[in-house]
Amino acid sequence: MPSLIVLHYTAMNSAQAALHRLCDPAYEVSAHYLIGADGTLWQMVDEKDRAWHAGAGSWHGQTDINSRSIGIELDNTGKHPFPEPQLTVLDRLLTQTMARWSISPHRVIGHSDMAPGRKIDPGPRFPWQRLEYLNLAGQRGRNNDPQCASMRTFRTLVENAGFPPDVDDETLLAAVRLRYRPWANGPLAPADFVPLASKDR
Structure with missing residues (x-):
């Protein structure tokens, strides 16, 4: 049963190119969903089945992230903002998926969160604060006076x-x-x- 949602960007020039890559067994990579820049949504793997999207890494000490997560790919090269039609569909997909599997906001993470140094997606332009505001990602802290900055x-x-x-x-x-x-x-x-x-x- 999935307990995490991992967000990615495709780092490819088009959604169609990413779709072809994700559906070609030769590349040994897949994801449950792909959301195009225009908001088109494709489901490639059933949520209850394993997809090969995360690779090596861990979250809260748990490894084998592929076996315990739902992977969502966003059509983006990593060099430009994520368009509103795409984010609107992501908001809806996260809301529905989190409810289906009782996944808490703190269990919605980026690929870079679980694989520091190896992955950087969904990248510096991804609007995490938007998801936090909608309670679709864990709220960041508000501690403005750290006692020990070591x-x-x-x-x-x-x-x-x-x-x-x-x-x-x-x-x-x-x-x-x-x-x-x-x-x-x-x-x-x-x-x-x-x-x-x-x-x-």
């Missing part, structure tokens, strides 16, 4: 949030920023702790 504390908070701990500090910081502060750069800063404040997961 890397050790950061790693503890990040692991509690679900991110895999078995990567180096720089890779982990980049993955968390990709989700919460994609414009940020430089060394670990107090602002990096704000979205990781303790909250129900």
Whole structure:
């Protein structure tokens, strides 16, 4: 039974090219859904069946993400904003899928969340705050006064949030920023702790 939803972008030039790739057994990659830039929705794998979309990684210590997740591909190269027709369909699909399988908002993640350093999709242009506002993704924290801005504390908070701990500090910081502060750069800063404040997961 699926307990996670993993969001991806296709990194291809068109939805048709992505559809061809996802349906060709030679490529050994698949996903449950593909949403075109114009809002067209394709279902390629039944939700109760395994799709090959996640690869190596983990979330909250659980591995074999393919066996426990629903994969949604978004037609996007990663270099441009996600259009409103596509996001409207994603909102509806997430609402329906989360209800069907009793998946909580904190179990809707990006490919980059579960595979830091290996994957960067759905990328820095993905509107996570839109999903948070609609309760379709976990709410970020609002702690504006972190007491101890050390890397050790950061790693503890990040692991509690679900991110895999078995990567180096720089890779982990980049993955968390990709989700919460994609414009940020430089060394670990107090602002990096704000979205990781303790909250129900």
